[in-house]
Amino acid sequence: QKVVVKIVDLTRQPLDVTGQELLTKDRVTLRINVSAEYRVIDPVKAVTEVKDFADALYRALQYAFRKTLGAMTLDQILEKQVMVDADAATKVRSDMAAIGLEVTDITLKDVILPGDMRELLNQVVSAQKAAEANVIKRREETNATRSLLNTAKVMADNPVMLRLKELEALESIATKVDKLTVTNGTTGLLNDLVSLSGD
Structure with a gap:
């Protein structure tokens, strides 16, 4: 008789399934990388x-x-962390136990999209982000308009505050002007812009 001696490693070992192509429910071709850990028990x-x-x-x-x-x-796969189907995992462990293997971890490591699909998804994400940014911009504009309306109401009820805001505006303008020409006289300018109360 011919006797063959084979050495079997009984320690835990990883096994990678790389570049596996498959079709999703909506007929998108994906490539996946899968990792598992097993040990020979018999x-x-x-x-x-x-x-x-x-x-x-x-x-x-x-x-x-x-x-x-x-x-x-595809959307379901991308939205959540996909774990192997429980029934499928049970069958893998059962079938492997029948040949003396104990399978522990079964993990989906990578989901790789084809180039054209990646480009389409990037366009979708860009459009979604642009729409979100537009909504935020409109919301801020609405808040700013509402604030201006409230300020206008306060000023309408308080002429002194209105004059103070005018002086602030004049001061801001004056800091940017090198030369100021007065056309209606100093007295008229002061009466028009600096007077805080009047008839």
């Missing part, structure tokens, strides 16, 4: 039940995520 089964136990786990993970993401739309 080395005799692991080497006799299947030709390559790591390859068997690889294919089981492919099927599990095809079932999970194939039932979801």
Whole structure:
């Protein structure tokens, strides 16, 4: 008889499924990267039940995520952190237990969109942000107008405050003017702009 000795690593090991292509429910093609962690608990089964136990786990993970993401739309996948379907994960663990493997973590690491879809999504996000910025701008304009209206009401009821605001405006203008020409006389200018009370 020919005896073959095979060494099996019994420590926990990672397994990555990279660049797996699939179709979502709304027929968008995605590429995903999946990661899992497993450990051989029965080395005799692991080497006799299947030709390559790591390859068997690889294919089981492919099927599990095809079932999970194939039932979801692109928006659903992007909106939440996707975990493998519970039934699919249970089947993976059950099938792997039958060949002597214990599977622990099963994680979707990356979702990669095709180039044209990324461009479309960027345009959608830009449009949404522009709309939000426009709403904020209109809200601030409304608040500013309301504040001006309140100020106008206060000034209408208080002529002294109105004169003070006029003087503030005059002071602001005067700081930016190098030369001031008075056309109606100093007395008229003072009577028109500086008088805080009058008939």
